[in-house]
Amino acid sequence: MERHVLGAKQFNREQLEAILGAAQGMEQVARSGGSHLLTGKVMASLFFEPSTRTRFSFESAMTRLGGHVISTENASQFSSAIKGETLEDSIRVISSYADVIVMRHNEIGAAARAAKVSGVPILNAGDGAGEHPTQALLDLYTIQKELGSIDGISIAMVGDLTYGRTVHSLAYVLANFRDVTIWFTAPENTPIPQTVKDYLDEKGIRYHEESDLRHVAERVDVLYQTRVQKERFPSQEEYEKAAGRYIVDRALLDRMKKTSIVMHPLPRAGEITPDCDEDPRAAYFRQAENGVYLRMALLAQAVGKGISLVTKRDVQDTMIG
Amino acid sequence: MERHVLGAKQFNREQLEAILGAAQGMEQVARSGGSHLLTGKVMASLFFEPSTRTRFSFESAMTRLGGHVISTENASQFSSAIKGETLEDSIRVISSYADVIVMRHNEIGAAARAAKVSGVPILNAGDGAGEHPTQALLDLYTIQKELGSIDGISIAMVGDLTYGRTVHSLAYVLANFRDVTIWFTAPENTPIPQTVKDYLDEKGIRYHEESDLRHVAERVDVLYQTRVQKERFPSQEEYEKAAGRYIVDRALLDRMKKTSIVMHPLPRAGEITPDCDEDPRAAYFRQAENGVYLRMALLAQAVGKGISLVTKRDVQDTMIG
Amino acid sequence: MERHVLGAKQFNREQLEAILGAAQGMEQVARSGGSHLLTGKVMASLFFEPSTRTRFSFESAMTRLGGHVISTENASQFSSAIKGETLEDSIRVISSYADVIVMRHNEIGAAARAAKVSGVPILNAGDGAGEHPTQALLDLYTIQKELGSIDGISIAMVGDLTYGRTVHSLAYVLANFRDVTIWFTAPENTPIPQTVKDYLDEKGIRYHEESDLRHVAERVDVLYQTRVQKERFPSQEEYEKAAGRYIVDRALLDRMKKTSIVMHPLPRAGEITPDCDEDPRAAYFRQAENGVYLRMALLAQAVGKGISLVTKRDVQDTMIG
Numbered sequence: 001m002e003r004h005v006l007g008a009k010q011f012n013r014e015q016l017e018a019i020l021g022a023a024q025g026m027e028q029v030a031r032s033g034g035s036h037l038l039t040g041k042v043m044a045s046l047f048f049e050p051s052t053r054t055r056f057s058f059e060s061a062m063t064r065l066g067g068h069v070i071s072t073e074n075a076s077q078f079s080s081a082i083k084g085e086t087l088e089d090s091i092r093v094i095s096s097y098a099d100v101i102v103m104r105h106n107e108i109g110a111a112a113r114a115a116k117v118s119g120v121p122i123l124n125a126g127d128g129a130g131e132h133p134t135q136a137l138l139d140l141y142t143i144q145k146e147l148g149s150i151d152g153i154s155i156a157m158v159g160d161l162t163y164g165r166t167v168h169s170l171a172y173v174l175a176n177f178r179d180v181t182i183w184f185t186a187p188e189n190t191p192i193p194q195t196v197k198d199y200l201d202e203k204g205i206r207y208h209e210e211s212d213l214r215h216v217a218e219r220v221d222v223l224y225q226t227r228v229q230k231e232r233f234p235s236q237e238e239y240e241k242a243a244g245r246y247i248v249d250r251a252l253l254d255r256m257k258k259t260s261i262v263m264h265p266l267p268r269a270g271e272i273t274p275d276c277d278e279d280p281r282a283a284y285f286r287q288a289e290n291g292v293y294l295r296m297a298l299l300a301q302a303v304g305k306g307i308s309l310v311t312k313r314d315v316q317d318t319m320i321g
Numbered sequence: 322m323e324r325h326v327l328g329a330k331q332f333n334r335e336q337l338e339a340i341l342g343a344a345q346g347m348e349q350v351a352r353s354g355g356s357h358l359l360t361g362k363v364m365a366s367l368f369f370e371p372s373t374r375t376r377f378s379f380e381s382a383m384t385r386l387g388g389h390v391i392s393t394e395n396a397s398q399f400s401s402a403i404k405g406e407t408l409e410d411s412i413r414v415i416s417s418y419a420d421v422i423v424m425r426h427n428e429i430g431a432a433a434r435a436a437k438v439s440g441v442p443i444l445n446a447g448d449g450a451g452e453h454p455t456q457a458l459l460d461l462y463t464i465q466k467e468l469g470s471i472d473g474i475s476i477a478m479v480g481d482l483t484y485g486r487t488v489h490s491l492a493y494v495l496a497n498f499r500d501v502t503i504w505f506t507a508p509e510n511t512p513i514p515q516t517v518k519d520y521l522d523e524k525g526i527r528y529h530e531e532s533d534l535r536h537v538a539e540r541v542d543v544l545y546q547t548r549v550q551k552e553r554f555p556s557q558e559e560y561e562k563a564a565g566r567y568i569v570d571r572a573l574l575d576r577m578k579k580t581s582i583v584m585h586p587l588p589r590a591g592e593i594t595p596d597c598d599e600d601p602r603a604a605y606f607r608q609a610e611n612g613v614y615l616r617m618a619l620l621a622q623a624v625g626k627g628i629s630l631v632t633k634r635d636v637q638d639t640m641i642g
Numbered sequence: 643m644e645r646h647v648l649g650a651k652q653f654n655r656e657q658l659e660a661i662l663g664a665a666q667g668m669e670q671v672a673r674s675g676g677s678h679l680l681t682g683k684v685m686a687s688l689f690f691e692p693s694t695r696t697r698f699s700f701e702s703a704m705t706r707l708g709g710h711v712i713s714t715e716n717a718s719q720f721s722s723a724i725k726g727e728t729l730e731d732s733i734r735v736i737s738s739y740a741d742v743i744v745m746r747h748n749e750i751g752a753a754a755r756a757a758k759v760s761g762v763p764i765l766n767a768g769d770g771a772g773e774h775p776t777q778a779l780l781d782l783y784t785i786q787k788e789l790g791s792i793d794g795i796s797i798a799m800v801g802d803l804t805y806g807r808t809v810h811s812l813a814y815v816l817a818n819f820r821d822v823t824i825w826f827t828a829p830e831n832t833p834i835p836q837t838v839k840d841y842l843d844e845k846g847i848r849y850h851e852e853s854d855l856r857h858v859a860e861r862v863d864v865l866y867q868t869r870v871q872k873e874r875f876p877s878q879e880e881y882e883k884a885a886g887r888y889i890v891d892r893a894l895l896d897r898m899k900k901t902s903i904v905m906h907p908l909p910r911a912g913e914i915t916p917d918c919d920e921d922p923r924a925a926y927f928r929q930a931e932n933g934v935y936l937r938m939a940l941l942a943q944a945v946g947k948g949i950s951l952v953t954k955r956d957v958q959d960t961m962i963g
Contacts, residue, residue: 034360040676056391060418063363066361071392085909085910091928093930098702267406377686378713381684383686383750384710384712391708587735588726595728595730606734609735609738613738
């Protein structure tokens with residue numbers, strides 16, 4: 001398997017299943033008190049824009065495996081206008097300090113550029129409006145854990161689907177599974193991009209664009225809610241009209257199947273009302289927790305000996321609890 | 322014992338004594354090279370406003386016990402105006418990443434709100450003008466270590482007593498001890514609040530309000546100095562008049578008992594002159610050091626198996642040195 | 643050996659050789675998976691101005707030895723104008739939290755002031771226009787590793803030699819070796835300071851000031867390139883004229899000896915062109931990597947039992963790999 005994690009399209013089904021299996025193993029490791037698997041290893045958190053949530057998730061994963069972290073949310077100073085350093089130079093230097101680099105950048109393709117010169121694996125933690133592949137993987141892990149299977153599911157992706165890199169990455173990984181149906185439910189001015197639809201066509205994945213959320217809610221196994229971003233709309237009025245149409249509340253939840261789940265990459269603003277939180281179908285906080293297990297699996301694969309070995313024996317031998 | 326540490330009033334005498342005893346044990350642990358007691362555990366430092374000093378003290382404590390830390394001084398972005406996330410959502414997510422959350426926030430009651438939804442213990446590292454309970458506990462530990470006993474002491478609290486959350490929290494924990502006398506010495510416009518006095522009345526603690534610091538200095542076992550904050554005064558002139566009246570210098574030290582101590586939560590500006598530092602009664606740097614031991618005890622209690630067990634056996638078994 | 647590392651002049655030849663030997667040992671340690679030598683020890687990264695690169699290098703070194711790190715790039719708040727704390731007070735407090743303090747400050751002499759009051763070793767990671775001794779040591783280690791010997795070398799120092807603290811510190815450590823020749827190649831308005839030349843005179847080190855880089859390139863074993871800083875020049879035009887004269891490119895490289903190397907403290911802007919990177923003589927990324935090994939040696943010496951012991955036995959016994 002490729003040691004870098006750059007985009008969701010890089011994985012085939014077999015690899016995805018290996019990752020999900022490893023994440024499941026890591027969940028046991030975490031619950032039983034962690035592991036020494038990555039003792040002596042160093043992960044660099046290199047965030048060119050801050051994202052405490054994603055950074056914490058990776059750093060928690062690394063430390064639960066016994067590894068150490070060196071961390072910055074101000075990585076932009078590495079290549080500041082004054083100093084004029086290229087991203088490539090920064091990565092060459094940092095890859096001599098660390099065994100793996102987790103990187104968030106504001107430019108599309110930055111992670112791929114980094115991977116070209118890095119001596120150690122790059123894990124893309126979001127590159128601008130590009131991709132956020134580890135989010136897609138944890139989403140996939142959540143679906144499998146919650147529903148028992150990914151094959152055969154129908155999923156609604158709701159909100160700003162033009163700029164929401166999370167849903168793009170999720171669509172790409174879902175395209176590896178059988179009999180998946182995707183409903184895209186977005187305000188008119190932020191539809192799912194044609195490039196995503198072309199990819200799904202190519203992979204033979206069924207999808208619908210449907211603006212009526214209630215219609216969709218009744219039909220899906222997974223309602224994947226995202227934020228409608230105010231800055232995408234020409235006026236406050238139009239924003240409120242669009243945002244108001246795509247709120248998950250008790251009334252909407254009542255239309256959904258008993259066996260369905262509601263997901264959200266978080267943070268949420270008002271697009272899922274708090275009175276949904278206690279419903280067992282509200283999976284978004286469990287989804288956040290799953291991110292730690294999934295990232296433990298990715299780190300073990302990147303820094304350690306590969307996932308298959310890792311889950312079978314080494315992890316057992318190095319467990320703390 | 323409550324696993325959250327939210328405010329100084331939550332502790333009774335028995336619990337305080339258990340904590341002080343545990344801190345004493347932790348001091349031995351730290352001096353002998355640390356412990357593996359919290360290996361595999363993760364503490365999240367969640368500072369919605371920066372306080373490097375307090376953060377460092379907690380993080381030093383966690384690492385001396387073998388634990389790991391994930392840390393931010395920019396936690397305000399979790400609930401930024403743009404993203405609009407509630408504190409409750411942030412805490413729900415982070416409590417799935419960490420085994421304990423140390424939290425500083427600018428709003429009174431934020432730690433209590435966090436505790437309501439958190440799956441892991443919350444340690445309040447200061448909530449606005451509210452409380453700073455771990456400071457009060459380390460102050461208490463310092464008094465006991467320096468003077469041998471807390472019962473029977475007389476203590477002066479000096480400076481801005483209206484807004485100084487440190488002295489409020491300290492007064493609350495002192496109220497659990499016998500025969501304690503408190504002297505409140507503050508500028509006229511920043512007196513000790515009535516609510517604090519009411520609490521002391523209810524607990525039967527003697528206190529005096531006395532504006533003459535020299536009068537007080539001669540009588541007390543502990544002189545607890547704090548900053549007079551410039552921004553509380555209507556003019557530079559009035560500030561200087563008030564600040565100048567409450568300076569601990571050699572002359573004042575000469576009036577104090579040989580067996581007394583001077584404390585300060587630090588940082589100090591000019592309210593204790595540097596020529597006092599070499600006097601053995603200057604306890605403020607020892608007080609800062611005590612913070613690490615006290616917080617080791619709190620972390621062991623919150624994340625581990627409770628203080629009594631911790632100090633008796635586990636710590637011994639896991640000591641590095 | 644002095645436990646503080648404050649300036650490059652503090653070391654004699656014997657000490658420098660001990661440090662270089664220890665760095666070599668640490669390189670083996672790092673390559674074989676790290677060590678538990680500093681388990682239970684805490685390093686404080688106290689950066690009054692941000693320098694993620696230097697901070698990461700030290701933190702990677704500490705964690706590769708099993709130690710923990712508490713870290714800030716906002717240390718200036720410790721002594722903020724409002725709070726008014728002195729550097730001395732900050733250091734007294736932090737030295738009770740950590741076993742070693744790595745400090746970057748914007749004022750010349752700050753590290754020396756810190757060392758006067760600190761209870762633990764101070765490692766100066768740059769103090770304003772003053773010194774950057776650990777950079778000089780890693781430069782020295784790189785020269786020895788790349789060329790086999792430091793005695794007898796000729797080295798060109800190129801760029802802004804007035805404000806470049808790196809080259810000053812390097813000149814000071816080189817002065818301990820035999821038969822070293824230094825070429826200073828700088829724009830007219832940023833020459834090497836008289837104080838540095840006086841020091842070299844006193845130590846009997848040969849040096850030349852020569853403005854023609856091509857002339858120098860043909861003669862040296864080491865070309866130590868640095869940035870020409872735009873803000874030192876009266877106009878954009880004059881800056882470009884100066885900067886353009888001191889670029890290392892393929893053409894210049896072709897003039898250099900086959901056995902020579904090009905060094906740079908990084909980050910670079912345009913003063914070494916990327917087409918030099920693949921040349922085996924381009925040593926600047928290896929130089930950055932060497933920083934980790936060198937700082938492992940300094941940390942082991944400061945926190946542990948001294949370098950000689952460390953490299954002989956303890957490190958071996960505590961190796962992870």
